[in-house]
Amino acid sequence: EAGVTQFPSHSVIEKGQTVTLRCDPISGHDNLYWYRRVMGKEIKFLLHFVKESKQDESGMPNNRFLAERTGGTYSTLKVQPAELEDSGVYFCASSQGLNQPQHFGDGTRLSIL
Amino acid sequence: AQSVTQPDIHITVSEGASLELRCNYSYGATPYLFWYVQSPGQGLQLLLKYFSGDTLVQGIKGFEAEFKRSQSSFNLRKPSVHWSDAAEYFCAVVPPTSGTYKYIFGTGTRLKVLA
Numbered sequence: 425e426a427g428v429t430q431f432p433s434h435s436v437i438e439k440g441q442t443v444t445l446r447c448d449p450i451s452g453h454d455n456l457y458w459y460r461r462v463m464g465k466e467i468k469f470l471l472h473f474v475k476e477s478k479q480d481e482s483g484m485p486n487n488r489f490l491a492e493r494t495g496g497t498y499s500t501l502k503v504q505p506a507e508l509e510d511s512g513v514y515f516c517a518s519s520q521g522l523n524q525p526q527h528f529g530d531g532t533r534l535s536i537l
Numbered sequence: 538a539q540s541v542t543q544p545d546i547h548i549t550v551s552e553g554a555s556l557e558l559r560c561n562y563s564y565g566a567t568p569y570l571f572w573y574v575q576s577p578g579q580g581l582q583l584l585l586k587y588f589s590g591d592t593l594v595q596g597i598k599g600f601e602a603e604f605k606r607s608q609s610s611f612n613l614r615k616p617s618v619h620w621s622d623a624a625e626y627f628c629a630v631v632p633p634t635s636g637t638y639k640y641i642f643g644t645g646t647r648l649k650v651l652a
Contacts, residue, residue, distance in 0.1 A: 455638070459642075467627065467640075467645075472637045472639055479636075480637040480639060483639075517640075523569070526640065527583070528573070528581040530578070530579055531580055
């Protein structure tokens, strides 16, 4: 079975621009999570979808971040406008059930210049 | 504050030597516990997990971890390290009161293996 896939693997943009990250979870996984690792810090939770519904978005840094999961399949995370502090690696993970281990993608490395 | 601690940021061992990576948590009840590994350029791969039951858990790649309630610890071990084990290792927990099963991660331990 295909794993969690994320696009792009690396994105370099200038401050003020917009970037959209995409995550394709494992087929059949209702739970989709976004995490972020800022350089030198721990991996931190951003938000959780169950199918197309946001269950928990307590980790979203501010309203410049918008996550969607149309139709309960793939998800996008848009940053608009990007700021320097948004640089980091963004991970997506999915799980079949809530109490099942999460499967992670390879991450998107976002660099804001 | 509730947290997950990996005290060692970097560890260096010789190939063939034993390994122990530490993880401590501070929650009132036992959380769900996980160890993940991230090799360069790759995502996080699950090594093993503990939900309940036998406190010694076997994982992939020859790793094991022992849950010790009295010490609030879930240390990862391997009897003989291979050069391919060089990577970053993350301890993660799902707090006992979590409704969404989101992970709380430690800061990670980067393992270097000497030939």
